[in-house]
Amino acid sequence: MLSTLIYRSRLTAGFSPEHLPLLVSKSQQKNENSQVTGVLLFDGTHFLQVLEGPLESVNWLYSIICNDPRHDSVVELMRDYAPRRRFNNLGMELIDLRKAEQSAIFQSPMIPRSRFFDLSGEDRVYKFIKSFMAGDWKTQFTHRTEPEDWTFTPDNRAFGAVSVPLSVGQPCQFAFQPIIEPLKGKISSLEALIRSPSGGSPQEYFGAIPPNKLHEADLYSKAWAFALANKIGIGEHKISINLLPMSLVMVPNAVNILLEQIAQNGLVPEQVIVEVTEDEVISRFDAFQIAVRELRSAGIGLAIDDFGSGFAGLSLLTRFQPDKLKIDRSIVSDIHIHGPKQAIVHAILNCCAALEISVVAEGVEKVEEWCWLEAAGVQRFQGFLFARPVLNGVPDVSWPQRRV
Numbered sequence: 001m002l003s004t005l006i007y008r009s010r011l012t013a014g015f016s017p018e019h020l021p022l023l024v025s026k027s028q029q030k031n032e033n034s035q036v037t038g039v040l041l042f043d044g045t046h047f048l049q050v051l052e053g054p055l056e057s058v059n060w061l062y063s064i065i066c067n068d069p070r071h072d073s074v075v076e077l078m079r080d081y082a083p084r085r086r087f088n089n090l091g092m093e094l095i096d097l098r099k100a101e102q103s104a105i106f107q108s109p110m111i112p113r114s115r116f117f118d119l120s121g122e123d124r125v126y127k128f129i130k131s132f133m134a135g136d137w138k139t140q141f142t143h144r145t146e147p148e149d150w151t152f153t154p155d156n157r158a159f160g161a162v163s164v165p166l167s168v169g170q171p172c173q174f175a176f177q178p179i180i181e182p183l184k185g186k187i188s189s190l191e192a193l194i195r196s197p198s199g200g201s202p203q204e205y206f207g208a209i210p211p212n213k214l215h216e217a218d219l220y221s222k223a224w225a226f227a228l229a230n231k232i233g234i235g236e237h238k239i240s241i242n243l244l245p246m247s248l249v250m251v252p253n254a255v256n257i258l259l260e261q262i263a264q265n266g267l268v269p270e271q272v273i274v275e276v277t278e279d280e281v282i283s284r285f286d287a288f289q290i291a292v293r294e295l296r297s298a299g300i301g302l303a304i305d306d307f308g309s310g311f312a313g314l315s316l317l318t319r320f321q322p323d324k325l326k327i328d329r330s331i332v333s334d335i336h337i338h339g340p341k342q343a344i345v346h347a348i349l350n351c352c353a354a355l356e357i358s359v360v361a362e363g364v365e366k367v368e369e370w371c372w373l374e375a376a377g378v379q380r381f382q383g384f385l386f387a388r389p390v391l392n393g394v395p396d397v398s399w400p401q402r403r404v
């Protein structure tokens with residue numbers, strides 16, 4: 001299994017950067033021998049290194065590097081699994097940011113191009129590299145957004161007023177609700193929310209299913225979400241689906257089934273995000289961990305849903321780091337007047353920034369909530385303020401516009 005590890009560290013006073021080329025040429029050879037590839041960035045005082053390769057080799061190498069006296073303050077930033085190498089056949093490449101033309105780095109042939117690399121900019125490895133280059137991790141950015149400065153204009157430019165007819169025998173339906181980046185005017189992804197055959201709530205849909213068929217029904221229902229996405233023509237937009245984590249564990253071959261559903265509907269794994277809730281994850285963590293590796297290896301994204309509504313809390317992130325974390329509506333609601341909620345969101349934002357996890361605020365209904373969250377640093381939002389879910393279709397989005 002291909003694993004990725006990123007760490008940051010600081011050059012020790014006794015080691016001169018002049019000796020780096022020698023360190024690198026030795027490392028290149030050793031890394032190639034153990035099938036490790038990667039990149040080492042150096043900004044004059046700090047290093048950021050990405051190591052990718054077989055899990056055991058990466059762990060072994062990292063344990064040696066950690067004890068190297070030529071650097072200290074080694075901080076592990078990310079461990080993940082990937083469907084393919086990002087650095088192809090490079091045992092190790094040194095990028096000395098004091099000398100390199102920064103804009104040229106991402107055009108370098110060492111950065112593999114794929115359809116979804118361009119779409120993303122959301123890949124956590126590239127985000128770590130970019131923010132290291134920009135020095136973002138050294139400072140915090142704040143700006144102000146006032147409620148009275150904004151008006152909201154509905155717009156359906158992304159999809160038009162689509163509504164898709166039901167298929168014969170369809171066991172469930174889906175409503176799409178966009179997650180947006182309001183100030184960029186960008187749709188981040190479309191969440192597919194399950195509805196019963198008559199359009200009723202998820203509880204109504206799942207309530208009619210015998211308990212021993214629950215996980216199968218959950219997994220197989222996703223085919224209808226992907227089919228709807230296909231009919232609507234979501235193009236390169238991302239789609240988020242909710243899954244009971246145990247559906248990935250209990251249904252044999254679950255990840256492959258999911259991958260088939262995705263392919264059959266003309267989508268690719270990299271545009272799919274699986275959302276799971278914190279309580280469901282924590283209750284059977286070891287079993288879920290295996291499913292996570294398979295999902296990540298296939299290229300599928302992961303989000304924690306309803307964060308803050310359950311019992312796991314931030315400590316969940318010591319065991320598992322998703323691409324996205326969705327702050328529960330119970331924390332978002334009235335946040336502009338509630339000190340404890342604000343403190344919690346600051347902590348979540350600090351923690352997620354350090355781990356390059358994107359944060360989404362869900363259940364946003366008031367302009368004031370959005371303004372407070374936007375000023376605190378949240379960039380992605382979901383809620384009635386911007387768009388209500390639409391059954392078998394995609395709603396207009398009410399984009400905020402600054403009054404002149």
Ligand SMILES: Cc1cc2nc3c(=O)[nH]c(=O)nc-3n(C[C@H](O)[C@H](O)[C@H](O)COP(=O)(O)O)c2cc1C
Pocket residue numbers: 009023026027028030031040047049061064065066067068070071092
């Ligand atoms: C910032 C930094 C990055 C390093 N990266 C690697 C690496 O990718 N591969 C490697 O074999 N050694 C790397 N090293 C060196 C190892 O810590 C260790 O010194 C080396 O593997 C020992 O090899 P040797 O016993 O063959 O001399 C790095 C050292 C530093 C300070």
